[in-house]
Amino acid sequence: MPGEGERRLTFAAAVKDAAGTGLLALGLCIPIIxxxxxxxxxxxxxxxxxxxxxxFAVLAAFAARLVYLLAPSIALKPAPRLRMGxxxxxxxxVFKLVGLVLLFAYPFLTIAMVGPAGAIKWVDNFAIQxxxxxxxxWGLNIVVGLAGLLDLGYVAFYAIGxxxxxxxxxxxxxxxWVCLPLAGILAAFWxxxxxxxxxxxxxxxxxIVTLAFGEIIRLVAINWxxxxxxxxxxxxxxxxxxxxxxxxxxEEGFAAFFGLEFASIHRTVFLFYVILMMVLxxxxxxxxxxxxxxxxxxxxxxxxxxxxxALGINTTNTKLSAFSLGAMFxxxxxxxxxxxxGQGFVTPESFxxxxxxxxLAIVVLGGLGSQAGVVVAALVLIGGTELLRELDWLKRIFxxxxxxxxxxxxxxxxxxxLVMIWRPRGLISHRMPTVHLRQRRAVRGDLVGEGHG
Amino acid sequence: MAANSGPLLAVEHLTMRFGGxxxxxxxxxxxxxxxxxSIIGPNGAGxxxxxxxxxxxxxxxSGRILLAPDGPADAGEVAQLTRSARRWMKASNGSxxxxxxxxDFEIAAKAKxxxxxxxxxxxxxxxxxxxxxxxxxxxxxxxSGWTVLGxxxxxxxxxxxxxxxxxxxxxxxxxxLIDRADDPAGDLPYGAQRRLEIARAxxxxxxxxxxxxxxxxxxxxxxxxxKSLLRSIKTEHKTSILLIEHDMSVVMEISDHVVVLDYGEKxxxxxxxxxxxxxxxxxxxLGIEDEEIEQAEAEITR
Numbered sequence: 001m002p003g004e005g006e007r008r009l010t011f012a013a014a015v016k017d018a019a020g021t022g023l024l025a026l027g028l029c030i031p032i033i034x035x036x037x038x039x040x041x042x043x044x045x046x047x048x049x050x051x052x053x054x055x056f057a058v059l060a061a062f063a064a065r066l067v068y069l070l071a072p073s074i075a076l077k078p079a080p081r082l083r084m085g086x087x088x089x090x091x092x093x094v095f096k097l098v099g100l101v102l103l104f105a106y107p108f109l110t111i112a113m114v115g116p117a118g119a120i121k122w123v124d125n126f127a128i129q130x131x132x133x134x135x136x137x138w139g140l141n142i143v144v145g146l147a148g149l150l151d152l153g154y155v156a157f158y159a160i161g162x163x164x165x166x167x168x169x170x171x172x173x174x175x176x177w178v179c180l181p182l183a184g185i186l187a188a189f190w191x192x193x194x195x196x197x198x199x200x201x202x203x204x205x206x207x208i209v210t211l212a213f214g215e216i217i218r219l220v221a222i223n224w225x226x227x228x229x230x231x232x233x234x235x236x237x238x239x240x241x242x243x244x245x246x247x248x249x250x251e252e253g254f255a256a257f258f259g260l261e262f263a264s265i266h267r268t269v270f271l272f273y274v275i276l277m278m279v280l281x282x283x284x285x286x287x288x289x290x291x292x293x294x295x296x297x298x299x300x301x302x303x304x305x306x307x308x309x310a311l312g313i314n315t316t317n318t319k320l321s322a323f324s325l326g327a328m329f330x331x332x333x334x335x336x337x338x339x340x341x342g343q344g345f346v347t348p349e350s351f352x353x354x355x356x357x358x359x360l361a362i363v364v365l366g367g368l369g370s371q372a373g374v375v376v377a378a379l380v381l382i383g384g385t386e387l388l389r390e391l392d393w394l395k396r397i398f399x400x401x402x403x404x405x406x407x408x409x410x411x412x413x414x415x416x417x418l419v420m421i422w423r424p425r426g427l428i429s430h431r432m433p434t435v436h437l438r439q440r441r442a443v444r445g446d447l448v449g450e451g452h453g
Numbered sequence: 454m455a456a457n458s459g460p461l462l463a464v465e466h467l468t469m470r471f472g473g474x475x476x477x478x479x480x481x482x483x484x485x486x487x488x489x490x491s492i493i494g495p496n497g498a499g500x501x502x503x504x505x506x507x508x509x510x511x512x513x514x515s516g517r518i519l520l521a522p523d524g525p526a527d528a529g530e531v532a533q534l535t536r537s538a539r540r541w542m543k544a545s546n547g548s549x550x551x552x553x554x555x556x557d558f559e560i561a562a563k564a565k566x567x568x569x570x571x572x573x574x575x576x577x578x579x580x581x582x583x584x585x586x587x588x589x590x591x592x593x594x595x596x597s598g599w600t601v602l603g604x605x606x607x608x609x610x611x612x613x614x615x616x617x618x619x620x621x622x623x624x625x626x627x628x629x630l631i632d633r634a635d636d637p638a639g640d641l642p643y644g645a646q647r648r649l650e651i652a653r654a655x656x657x658x659x660x661x662x663x664x665x666x667x668x669x670x671x672x673x674x675x676x677x678x679x680k681s682l683l684r685s686i687k688t689e690h691k692t693s694i695l696l697i698e699h700d701m702s703v704v705m706e707i708s709d710h711v712v713v714l715d716y717g718e719k720x721x722x723x724x725x726x727x728x729x730x731x732x733x734x735x736x737x738x739l740g741i742e743d744e745e746i747e748q749a750e751a752e753i754t755r
Binding site: 055285288292293294297299300302303304307308309310311312313314315321348366388424431433434435436437438439441443447448449 | 466508510528557559560561562563567568570574575576577578579582583586587588590591593594597599602604618622625631634635636637638639653654657742
């Protein structure tokens, strides 16, 4: 980092450096962006030049590098430590309360702002989707963040929950509220089943086996056609009802019962509250468990497994409990997914490795073991990419062919890189102790273990 | 318990092979109730291997490790237990444990043998207090009804948790870390980490405490504090201690009984004074005797 005296000297150097960056960007952009091929009417391949995009990219790289070099005060260095003193405790509580009230009022706020038809998108695509990922993130957070076991196949439990729900409700005609816990229990059972063979494995080996498990579940779903109907998927899963009242325009429907005019937003708002309650219960259970011996054992396991065994902690049971509990929350989320976003339809395509990676990214980006971090990361990664769909005005700058959603993964990668530079241990890396004598002070992220699997 | 005759721990014909290497060869020794037993020896003599066998981190190649925490073991009952496939039994004189058959966590949980590590193994991201609370996992797990009662927050669990905190506080005061109770263990200075690790082991309320080089890296003041801490553990808490140590001032001052290892075999065994003057021990530590050195030098110069 240049000192005060050096700063003027470095201006020319900074421009030079930035020019170098621009040149590098130019070199990269020529093969990637400058030419584009497409077929014309008579099926000929036509080369299209897009130098304006290259110029934009190079300028952007130059400007970004220059700003970065000339602003050492905001230079990329680890962010200052968060201080969580006693006096901020009240502020945090107020903040949480306001957040909770806003969350509960959210569907009505959006309806008030954009009307019932427009609000479906904002409640379903945004809120419900984000909340599903928050739930998945919190479930995986138990395994990866608290117990320190790297699980790359978490989507398997999501899939098991979804398929369990779909199969139970279509074959046995069971309702939403019966199938939901059953799906969670089945997923937890599979969590234990996976747990047994991988108990001896650590780190990379554990990651590989869990990755394989995720793939196995998906391949079984594809190939066990008799049960799962393969790629065709299971359709016609009964939709969620309001404790027996279907959301339709019939006489016995929800709208008729409450004397409302039928609108499809009713179901969406109801589902929003269902997932919100599920998420809040997940959070409550996790926070409670953290303060119980089992939760402390998870964290101790992440810190040092050998020391755990020397203290008489049965690490086998501890790992299994983390696996099964994480799996259970994944199963709940899967079951909920089928009735809400899945529109009563499950296919193996929804449960690819990319999904596991996304959930893991939410946990890692948020900060291992941090409940609030998962929420922020899910907001950024899921909400952010959904927001890209709203950026149609960019077409006026880049032309009608420009599709902002295609840049989803690019932004995703950029967010990852930035967070890893600024906050290598995740957005919220510090850890709050579960018990204290005099003052509850956060533990710095760099002291907290990451687990060895 | 200190009045008990008969050994607390009896290691018999213990052998540990790693492939072709014999780390411990046919080692037998005992550690008595209410005593501090030290295991000393040059580097690589196999001391830590003995510890790892006793605490279950290694499975010995052969031999028997008997722990009789409640009183002298009856030879007939020990033979009966050894013949059976069982790991422990309730004998006429309390429980008997065959440690070589038990997994590591069970040795700590059931046989009540606690240990510390040569390279400190605390939970660095947890506070000093949390480290001591985690050590009481098994007692607290039972009180929380394997989490069910704990989730419900029953009074039984809450009193158990309060007891846990009291014990943790007691040990924090004892090792002079009460002011740093809410600091992460990884932030403590080296000497404090050593003390915290001993406190954590004591929070499991062990019958036998195995300390692997607790004085390593301590300054003279800290060393002398350690001595009084270990003495008080022995007398006030009636916990027997098995000690590996290189710091001879610590060993000779507080040990009731010293076992000397060299190349995985016992070369001396007895009270500290006797061991100190044993020519075999001197030879093991200093190599060869002075006259022989002179002889060797004369040969080289010739």
